[in-house]
Amino acid sequence: MNITTGRFSSTQVLEGDAILAAIEQSLAMIEFDTEGKVLWANDNFAKVMEYEATEMAGLMHHQFCTKEFVNSPEYLTLWNDLKSGRPFQEKILRVTKNSRLRSFEATYTPVFNKEGQVQAVLKIATDITERENATIKVTNELQLMAEHLLKRAEDGVSSSYQIASAIDKVVKESDDNMQGLQILEHKADTVRKTTKAIREIASQTNLLALNAAIEAAHAGEYGLGFNVVASEVRKLAKQTELAAKEVNSNLEGIAAQVVEVTKGIKRVQTVISDSQLRTGQAVDEFMSIGQAALQLDNQAKVLGDLL
Template sequence: MFGFSKNNDAINRQISALSALRAKVMVADVDLNIVYVNPSVVALLRDVEQDLRKELPRLNVDRLVGSNIDIFHKNPAHQRGMLAKLAKPHAATIKVASHQFDLLVTPLNDGGRRIGFVVEWADAKERLENLDYAGQIAAIRRSQAVIEFTTDGIITKANDNFLTVMGYRLDEVVGKHHQMFVDRDYGATAEYRQFWEALKRGEFKAAQFKRVSKSGKAVWIEGAYNPIFDEKGQVTKVVKFAVDVTAQVNLLNNLKVLIDQNFGEIERALEKSTHETSSAGAAAGTTANSVQMVAASAEELAASIAEISQSMSRARTATDSAFDRTIQVGESTDRLAAAAQAMNGIVGLINNIAGQINLLALNATIEAARAGEAGKGFAVVASEVKNLANQSAKATEQISGEIEGIQSTSAEVAGALNAIRDAVSIVREHVSGTAAAVEEQSAVTRSMSTNMHSASSAVSTVTTNVTAISAAISQVAAAVDKTKEAAQVLVR
């Protein structure tokens, strides 16, 4: 390998040493053909082989020796150009699929001649995670007060945030016991000793803690005492991360004072509100019942008026029909009167004819008398004609009398019909007006019924809202109680 005999004992010893290393080592010749991989490299790549082959399809862990390092690159020409110019170790981090690796490539030379390369592999995950953790710790130290102790409570480190809060310099606290930050009486208690004994056992403590600054003022911190373990699970130190909450605690103290001062007044106001809402709820319930009853009555009234409206409509129709019939009868009576009047002319004509017949009969009688015996038969006929003329005259007088009676009756009927027509017209106008008024009243009543239903719904809504207000007042009272309790707890 690399121009040396395979039987060279020194080379064999070197290869044995490389195989025993936990470091992950790969060796390639000057042509970048892999000539050696130690078991650590094989184990590393075998664990992730399936994922790597998604992007490096030529990779085969079992056949690494004899392969070219081109199998690890998507762009082998770029890598070859870089390695050809490599004069000193070169470190890089590569990402393949979802994995990242740290690589250190060192050129191998023999007598000034390039004979190959050594590639050291490392999984970059742990290094990157440590970088992330270190960044997080740095961020915490920038934003919070941090102090470190031995397991016995002796101060070893403190950052500027902590020193600023407590008013000390670093040289004033390093080597001192944590007891310098607590009340003297509390530092002498069994509770304080048990606090540190629990931390020494590995139990962390997180809460609000009251501490004393260099000036003697109370300082409240919100934080946690965190035991730190070594690889054997033993507690090696205690680190506290904290923030200054003195201002918040003072605000809570002021809040408790305000609540204590005003709680009685709030309770009285809530009791009064509860009583008033109860009364309002009862009144709203009663109003709802009354409105519902009125709405039901309005519905019945609307139904009754609707029936009256229908009856009035029928009466108006009947009146209109009677009015029309009265007009028709009046017209018939007028025609009857006209016919009777025409009969007067006929009667007059008959009377004239009867008079002429009488005159003719008289002349015939005279002529018959002149004729003597020869005119007797003619005289008889003339006498009968005269009799008929007299009968016609009597009948005509009777007919004339009857016609006068008919005319008189027709006149009376016509007068009565005119009066009836006038009365029916008046009734018709009243019925029309009443029907219109009833229809309008029906519409108003229906609107009233609808409005009463709406009012009923509105009152129901008011009742519901009053109930909700009452419940809300109860919740407010409970919240005030809880606030008072919380304030008492927070200021302890």
């Protein structure tokens, strides 16, 4: 470098042939005429395509392409554009001598003569087969993972719905039991009222029997038979009152049990209500997972299509 001018001297400027030689050593290169016939290829390109460099001259471009590409409108467009002087740069798929597929990042550059006409096409390529294969493998694994995740999410949603359905049945049965207990409590209350009425009747009957005994005593020997009847009536009234008390006691016990069962059912209903809420949240979570898995699956498919 010239210190006084701050510029590179002419002796340090690289010549075009030297630059081309450096590129040729590191990249795969091949040159075609405007009809697609190979003019020459370097060792890098020949090696990747499983040829010897000396045997590639005279081969046609379409021999390195898949039949699908050669028979497509895109192939004709490619060469028409190149003949018109338009370069082409893209990721491509090519077929080796032994019919193996290789992936390249390639640039086709038209070469012009002094008159500005295209006389040849230079192709510079980088072999990306291993990278593409690794990417495809990761994409396929990603898609399988997404499909598996989606299936698990769908199973989770289905199971959650089954749990929710079972909980709904329990809720219905619990509501039916509550209604049954309410009916039982109502009937017990009715029986208590009836028992109370019986006790009152028994009390009145006992009072009447007592009055009858007093009157029989006043009647002397004429009231002896009536006194016997009054005595039996008092016994019957007493038994009725005792029976009524026993029934009432049993009813109170039933009522206490109904209250406890009702409390238990209400606690169960609280637990069920909480379970319904949590099941609903689980369904929402599974749905979110399913949507994320579906989105992941779609993205994997899009990536696969791009490859």
